[in-house]
Amino acid sequence: MKQLQTLSTLAWRNLWRNYRRTLIMTSAIALGVWAMIFMTAMLRGMMADMITQGVNNLPGHIQLHHPEYRADPSIVNRFAPPGDELLEQLNQADIKSWSARVRVPAVIASERASRGVNLIGVDPAEPLPLDGNLLKDGRSLETESDRGLIMGAKLAERLETRLGKRVVLMSQDPDNNVVDRGFRVVGIFESELSATEENQVYAGRATLQKMLRMDQKISELVILTEEQRLLQPTVERLAQSAPHLEVLPWYELDRFLGTSVETFDGFSMVFIVVIFLALSFGLVNTLVMAIFERTREIGLMQALGMTPASICVQILLEAMMLLLIGLLVGNALVLLSLHSIKDGLDISGVAEGMALMGAGSVLKPALHTLDVIRANGVVLVLGIVACALPAWQASRLDPITTMNHT
Amino acid sequence: MNITLTLAWRNLWRHRRRTWLTVSAMVFCNVLLIFSIALQFGTYGLMIENSLKLFTGHLQIQHPKYLDSPKLHYSIDDAAKLQTQLQQELGENWALASRGMGFALVSSEERSFGIQVVGVEPGREPMVSSLPGLVKSGKYLPSAPTETIEIVIGRKIADNLKVELGDELTLLGSGRDGSFAAGIAIVTGIFDSGVSDIDRAMAQIPLDDFQTLFTMEQQVHSIVIQGSSAANADALQERLRQWRASHVKQSFAPVWQPRHWDELLPGVRQAIQSDIASSLFLYSILTLLVAFSVLNTQLMSVLERTREFGILSALGISPGQLGRLVMLETLLMASLGFALGVLLGAIIVYAISQVGISFPGMEEMHSRFNMPARIYPELSMLPLTLGPAVILVGSLLASLYPALRLQRLEPVAAMRAA
Numbered sequence: 120m121k122q123l124q125t126l127s128t129l130a131w132r133n134l135w136r137n138y139r140r141t142l143i144m145t146s147a148i149a150l151g152v153w154a155m156i157f158m159t160a161m162l163r164g165m166m167a168d169m170i171t172q173g174v175n176n177l178p179g180h181i182q183l184h185h186p187e188y189r190a191d192p193s194i195v196n197r198f199a200p201p202g203d204e205l206l207e208q209l210n211q212a213d214i215k216s217w218s219a220r221v222r223v224p225a226v227i228a229s230e231r232a233s234r235g236v237n238l239i240g241v242d243p244a245e246p247l248p249l250d251g252n253l254l255k256d257g258r259s260l261e262t263e264s265d266r267g268l269i270m271g272a273k274l275a276e277r278l279e280t281r282l283g284k285r286v287v288l289m290s291q292d293p294d295n296n297v298v299d300r301g302f303r304v305v306g307i308f309e310s311e312l313s314a315t316e317e318n319q320v321y322a323g324r325a326t327l328q329k330m331l332r333m334d335q336k337i338s339e340l341v342i343l344t345e346e347q348r349l350l351q352p353t354v355e356r357l358a359q360s361a362p363h364l365e366v367l368p369w370y371e372l373d374r375f376l377g378t379s380v381e382t383f384d385g386f387s388m389v390f391i392v393v394i395f396l397a398l399s400f401g402l403v404n405t406l407v408m409a410i411f412e413r414t415r416e417i418g419l420m421q422a423l424g425m426t427p428a429s430i431c432v433q434i435l436l437e438a439m440m441l442l443l444i445g446l447l448v449g450n451a452l453v454l455l456s457l458h459s460i461k462d463g464l465d466i467s468g469v470a471e472g473m474a475l476m477g478a479g480s481v482l483k484p485a486l487h488t489l490d491v492i493r494a495n496g497v498v499l500v501l502g503i504v505a506c507a508l509p510a511w512q513a514s515r516l517d518p519i520t521t522m523n524h525t
Numbered sequence: 526m527n528i529t530l531t532l533a534w535r536n537l538w539r540h541r542r543r544t545w546l547t548v549s550a551m552v553f554c555n556v557l558l559i560f561s562i563a564l565q566f567g568t569y570g571l572m573i574e575n576s577l578k579l580f581t582g583h584l585q586i587q588h589p590k591y592l593d594s595p596k597l598h599y600s601i602d603d604a605a606k607l608q609t610q611l612q613q614e615l616g617e618n619w620a621l622a623s624r625g626m627g628f629a630l631v632s633s634e635e636r637s638f639g640i641q642v643v644g645v646e647p648g649r650e651p652m653v654s655s656l657p658g659l660v661k662s663g664k665y666l667p668s669a670p671t672e673t674i675e676i677v678i679g680r681k682i683a684d685n686l687k688v689e690l691g692d693e694l695t696l697l698g699s700g701r702d703g704s705f706a707a708g709i710a711i712v713t714g715i716f717d718s719g720v721s722d723i724d725r726a727m728a729q730i731p732l733d734d735f736q737t738l739f740t741m742e743q744q745v746h747s748i749v750i751q752g753s754s755a756a757n758a759d760a761l762q763e764r765l766r767q768w769r770a771s772h773v774k775q776s777f778a779p780v781w782q783p784r785h786w787d788e789l790l791p792g793v794r795q796a797i798q799s800d801i802a803s804s805l806f807l808y809s810i811l812t813l814l815v816a817f818s819v820l821n822t823q824l825m826s827v828l829e830r831t832r833e834f835g836i837l838s839a840l841g842i843s844p845g846q847l848g849r850l851v852m853l854e855t856l857l858m859a860s861l862g863f864a865l866g867v868l869l870g871a872i873i874v875y876a877i878s879q880v881g882i883s884f885p886g887m888e889e890m891h892s893r894f895n896m897p898a899r900i901y902p903e904l905s906m907l908p909l910t911l912g913p914a915v916i917l918v919g920s921l922l923a924s925l926y927p928a929l930r931l932q933r934l935e936p937v938a939a940m941r942a943a
Contacts, residue, residue, distance in 0.1 A: 139824060147817035154810040158803075191685055193636060224685075226630045226639035232596065233628055233699065235639025235726065277594070295635050375889040382885050390807065393557065397811050400550035401818035407542055408825055 126429060130436035133409065141441065144405045148445025148498065151398040153452040155391045155494040160457060160484040161464075166383050167485050170347060173376040174369055175251030176315060179217075179341035181354060182372055186365045188338065189372075194223050194293055197336040198364060208360045213353050215343045218245030221327045222338040225290035227270075227320060229278040236274065236320050238288060240327030246343060249308055249321060257282045257306035265323035267305030271316030275307055282307060288320070292332040300330045340364075348380075387490070391497050398498070399505045406438055406506050410513045417513055418521030427514035434510035435503060442502045446495050453491075457484050529846075533853040540826070547822045548862045551916055554811045555866025556873065558912025561804065563874045564882070567902035569797050573755045573786075575895040578655045579718060581790050582749035583758045586611070586765070589782045591746060592789070597627055597701045600744035601781050608748050614768055619752045619761070620652035623745040625735045629698035629706070631678075631728060633686040640682055640726045642696065644735020644745075653751040655895075656716055656723070663690040663714035666731055674734040676710035679724035680717040688712055694728075700740035708738045719892050758785050793894070808912065815916055816923035823855055827927040834931060835939025848928040855924035859917045866913050874904050 134141050174180055185196035200219050201209060209217050221240030226233055241248045242263040249259070255272060268286065270278075280286055282304055289299040302322060310316045328334065344353055350368040358366040370377030410417070417430060463483040537544050577583060586607070588599040601607065604623050612621050625644035630637055647666035651657040657665040657677075666675055676694060678686075688694065692712050700706040710730060718724055736742060752761065765783035773780065787794050827834070834847055881899040888898035902908075 137825075137828075139828070140821060143817055143821045143824065147814055147821075150810065150813055150817070154806070158806060161803075191687075193685065224638050226637070233630070233639065235628070235630075289630065289637075291637055297632075297637065378885065378889045385885070393807070394810060394814070397550060397554055397557075397814040400546050400553065401814065401821060404543055404546040404550075404818065405821060407546065408540075411540070412829075 122429065123432075126433045127436055130433050130440060133413070133433075133437055134440055137409070137412075140405060140408070141444075144401060144441055145445045145448060147398060147401050148442060148502075149448035149452060151394050152446055152449030152494060152498055153456070155394050155498075156450070156453045156486070156491055157456055157484075158390060159387045159490045159494065160453070160486045161482060162383060162387060163485040163487055163490065164463075164483045166380055168483065169376060169379060170369075171251075172311060173373050174343075174347075175247070176312065177341075177369055177372055178247050178250040179369070180344040180347065180350060181342040181357065181366065181368050183340035183342070183357065183361060183364045183366050184338070186363075189365070192222065192224060192338070194291055194331055194333060194338070197221075197293070197333055197338055200335055200337055201340065201361075204360045205357070208357055209342070211356075213345055215345050216246040217340060217342040218242065218247065219324070219337045220339050220341060221324055221331070221333070223290050223327075223331065225288050225320075227274070227278065228287045228289070229280040229284065231279040232277060234274065234277060234317075236270075236318055238290060238327065239319060239321050240324035241321055242324045247341065250315070250319070252308040252310045252315065252319075255307050255309045257304070259306055260321065260323055262325075263323045264325040264329075265305075266302065266326055267322070268302035269306035269308055269321040270304060271319060272307050272309055273313055273316040274318070274320070275304070277317065280304060288322075288330075290331060294332075298330055298332065300326075388493075391494055395497055395501055399501070402438070402441075402502055403505050403509060405441070406434065406509045409437070410434065410509055414516065414521045417516055418518045421516070421518040422522065431510045431514040434513055435506060438506035438510070439499070439503060442499055446498060450491070450495070453486070457486055460484060529850060529853060533850055533857055536826070536850075537854055537857055543822055543825075544858060547818055548858060548865065550815050550818045551859065551862025551920065552866045552869060554815050554916055555862060555913040556870045557811065558808060558916070559866065559870030559909055560873055560877075562912050563870075563877075563902040563904070563908040564900070565800070565804065566905070566908045567900055568896075569800075571896050571900060572797065572894045573793055576790065576793050577755055577786050578751070579720060579895045580654050580656055580723065581786055582653045582751045583755050583786050584750040584752075584761055584765075585784045585789055586748040586750070586781050587746065587784050589779060592782075592784055595626065595746075597699075597739060597741075597746075600625070600701070600741065600746050601748070602744055604745040604748060605743060607781070610772070611748070611750075611765075611768075615750075615761075615764075619750055620649070621748055621750050622646050622649035622653045623732060623748050624650075625732055625739065625741055625744070626746045627698055627706075627735065627739045629696040631682075631686065632695045632697070633688045633692060636686045638682060638685060640678075640728055642698070642735070643727060643729045644732040644739075644741075645729050646732050650729075653749045656718060656729075659716045659718045660714040661717045663712070665714050666729065667713075670731070670733060674708055674710040674730055674738075675713040676728050676730045677714035677716055678712060678728040679726070680715055681721065681725040682728065683712070683715045685725075690715065696738065698739065700738070701744070702740050704740055706738050706740065708734070710734075718895065720895050755786060758787075796894075808915075812916055812919045816919040819855060819859070819920040820923040820926060822858075823851060823924040823927040824930075826854070827851060827930060831934075831939050831942040834934055835936050835942065838934055839936040839940065844932045844934055847931045847934070851928040851931065852921065852924060855921055859920040862920075863913045863917050866916075867909055870913075871904060871909060874902060874909070878902055878904055 185198050188196040218241065223238050225236055225238035227236050241260065243260040243265070249269065260267060260269065275281055278286065284304050285301050286304060287299055287301050289297060292298045344350060354366050354368050370380065420430065421427070463481040586601065588601055591599040608621055608623055623646055627642050628639065629642045630639050645666070648668040651665070660677060661680070666677060686694070690712055694710050694712060696708045696710060698706040732745070736744070750761065762783045762785050769779060837847060838844065878901050881901045883899040891898055
C-alpha cells in the first residue's frame with residue numbers, strides 16, 4: 120500500500136515534468152470525450168423526439184387492430200370494444216391509459232375543394248384525443264357525440280375553409296354504401312409534421328359510429344404504456360386475452376422508426392470507438408516519448424532495486440492520471456455545452472428534411488447516465504490497454520544498457 | 526537534393542516510433558474521411574436523382590401560384606404551344622412532358638378512396654419519370670387515344686380498392702369551372718414504386734381524358750423537364766427566365782414560373798444538409814485530434830533540440846530558417862500520411878465499389894428516397910483528396926506554434942539548456 124502511494128506520487132510528478140505535453144494531451148482527451156458524449160446526447164435527443172413524434176403519430180405505444188386492418192384500413196375491418204377479459208388486462212399497472220377509436224379513410228369537401236383524409240373518431244375524455252397535436256384555434260371536442268370537426272391548419276388552407284364553416288365528409292358504411300354528413304369546423308390544430316396537418320381530421324366517436332352505421336364497433340385500440348422500449352411482455356399478455364386481434368408495439372407498426380432506434384445504439388458505439396482510436400495514437404505517442412526521455416532514469420531505478428512490475432505500474436498510473444484529468448475536463452465541458460443549449464437547438468432551417476426522417480425542428484439534447492459511463496469507460500479502459508505495451512516494454516529494459524544511454 | 530530537405534527528412538527519423546505513430550494517426554483519419562465522404566457523395570447523388578426521377582423531375586413550369594396552393598384553376602393556358610417552343614429552345618438533351626393534377630374520389634364496387642389523379646402524356650411521361658417503368662402488372666397507358674379512359678394506379682391503392690387489371694373504377698371530383706366531374710376508367714396497369722405515399726395515393730390517366738374530365742380545355746398544371754443531371758437545374762432555371770423575358774409579353778405578372786426541384790421537393794436537400802452537418806462535426810473532431818497529435822510531436826521535437834537549435838543559430842542560421850525547417854519536417858510527415866492514407870483509402874473504396882455496401886437500417890431509410898438498399902460508391906478524385914487535404918493543412922497549422930517559438934530563441938541560453 121505504502122509502495123503504491125510512492126508510485127502514485129512519482130507518476131503524478133512525472134506527469135508535470137513536461138507540462139506542455141501533458142496539457143496538449145489533456146486537451147485532446149477532453150475534446151475527444153466531449154465530442155463522444157455531446158454527439159451521443161444530441162442523437163439521443165433526436166431519437167427521443169422521433170419516438171415521441173412516432174408514438175403521437177401512430178398514436179400509442181401498442182395498437183390493437185382487426186388482423187386485416189393494417190393492409191386494408193377500411194370500415195369492414197372493425198371490431199367490438201374490449202370485453203371483460205381484455206378490460207381486466209387493460210387495467211394492469213404497466214398500461215398508463217388507452218383509448219378506443221374509429222379511423223377510416225374519407226373524402227372531405229368544402230365549397231371550393233375536396234381532399235382525401237383520415238377520419239378519426241375519438242372520445243375526448245380518453246387520452247391523446249388529438250394525437251399530441253396542439254389546438255391552435257377554436258375549441259376541442261367536448262363529448263364523444265360532439266357534432267363538430269377539428270382539422271389541421273394546412274388542410275383548412277387547402278380547402279379554403281375556416282373556423283365556423285361547414286364541410287362535408289364522405290365515406291362508406293360496412294355494406295359499401297356511400298354515407299355523408301355535414302360537420303361544422305370547430306377547431307384548427309397545428310402539427311410538427313405537415314403530412315399530419317394535411318391528412319388528419321378528428322370528430323366525436325359516437326357521431327362517427329352513427330354516421331358510418333357501425334354500432335359500438337371501433338377500428339383501433341390505442342394504448343400508452345409506462346415503458347417505452349421493452350414492450351414484449353405487455354404485447355404477449357394482451358395478445359393472449361384478445362386472440363382475434365392483431366397486437367403490435369410501435370417499433371413494429373412503424374418499421375422505419377423501429378430500425379432507426381435499433382441501429383442507433385450500434386452507431387453511437389462506432390462513433391465513440393472511432394474517436395477513441397484517433398485519440399489513442401496521440402496517447403501512446405505521449406507515453407512512448409515520456410518513457411524514452413527517462414530511459415536512463417528507469418535503468419537507474421531498476422539498479423536501485425525497483426521491480427519491473429513497479430515500473431510498469433508507475434507508468435500505467437501516469438497514463439491513468441493523464442486520462443482522468445482529460446475525462447474530468449471533458450465531462451465538465453459536456454455539462455457546460457449542454458447547459459447552454461438546454462432549451463434545444465433550433466434547426467428549423469432543415470425542418471422538412473428532418474420531417475422526412477420523422478424528427479421535429481428543435482433538437483433537444485438528452486444526456487443519459489449510461490452514455491456518459493460508456494464513453495468514459497471506453498476511454499479509460501481502452502486507454503490503459505493501449506498504454507500497456509509501452510509500459511511493459513519499459514519494465515523489460517536492461518538496467519546496464521539503459522544507464523549507458525544518453 | 527536540397528540540404529534543408531535532407532536535414533528535415535533525417536530529423537524525422539531520429540524518433541522513428543514517434544513519427545510512425547503520428548503518421549498512423551493521420552492515415553487512420555484519412556482513410557476514415559475518404560471512406561465516409563465517398564459514401565456520402567455516392568448516397569447524395571443517388572438520393573437526389575432517384576427521388577427526382579420518380580415523379581418530380583429536375584424542373585417544372587407551373588402557374589406562379591400553383592406551388593403554394595395547388596388548385597385546379599392555377600393552370601397554364603395553351604400549354605401544347607409553350608411545350609413545343611420550349612422543346613425547340615432546349616433541344617434534344619431535355620425531355621419535356623405536360624401534366625394535369627387533380628383530386629378525385631375513386632370507387633370500385635366495394636370501396637372508395639380519395640386520391641390524386643394525374644393526367645399525363647403517355648408517350649412522353651416515361652422520358653421524365655421512372656414511374657411508368659415500375660408498372661409491375663399490366664402495362665402503362667397506351668400512347669394512342671382509346672375509347673374508354675384507361676388508368677394506372679399504385680399497388681397499395683389497388684389492394685385497398687380490391688381491384689385487379691381490367692376492373693372498372695368510378696372517378697368523382699369537381700372540374701376547373703366548379704362543375705361536377707365524373708368518369709369511368711379501366712385499370713390497365715398497377716405500379717409498385719416502394720414509396721408508400723405514391724403507391725397509396727396516386728393514379729394516372731391520359732392527359733386528354735384528364736382535361737375532358739376536369740373541364741380543363743388545353744390547360745395543364747405543370748410541364749416537367751428532365752435532363753441528364755440535377756446539377757444543371759440552376760442554369761436551366763435561369764435560361765428559362767431569360768427566354769420568358771424575351772418571348773412572353775410582360776404586360777402583366779408572368780403567366781408561368783420555372784420551378785427548381787429544390788422548391789418542388791425541399792425535403793431532399795434538407796435531409797442531405799442535416800446529414801452533412803452531423804458528419805462535419807465528426808470530421809472536425811478527427812481533424813482537431815490529428816492536429817493535437819502533430820502539435821504534441823512537433824513541440825516535443827523542438828523542445829528536445831533546444832541545444833542543437835542554439836548551436837545552429839550561433840553558426841549563423843536565422844530563426845526564420847529554423848522555423849522553415851520545422852515546417853518542412855511537418856510537411857514531409859503530413860505528406861507521408863496523405864500518400865499512405867489516399868492509397869489505403871482508394872483500395873478500400875475500390876473494393877466497396879465492386880461489392881457494394883449496406884448498413885442495418887439503410888434499407889428503410891433509402892426506401893423513403895426511392896433508393897436501392899445497397900450502394901456502390903464511385904472512386905473519384907474529390908472525395909479521395911478532400912479529407913486528407915484538410916488534415917494536411919490542419920497539421921501544418923498545428924506546427925505553426927512550435928515553429929514560431931523558435932523565433933524567440935536566444936542562442937546563448939539555448940546552448941546552455943540541458
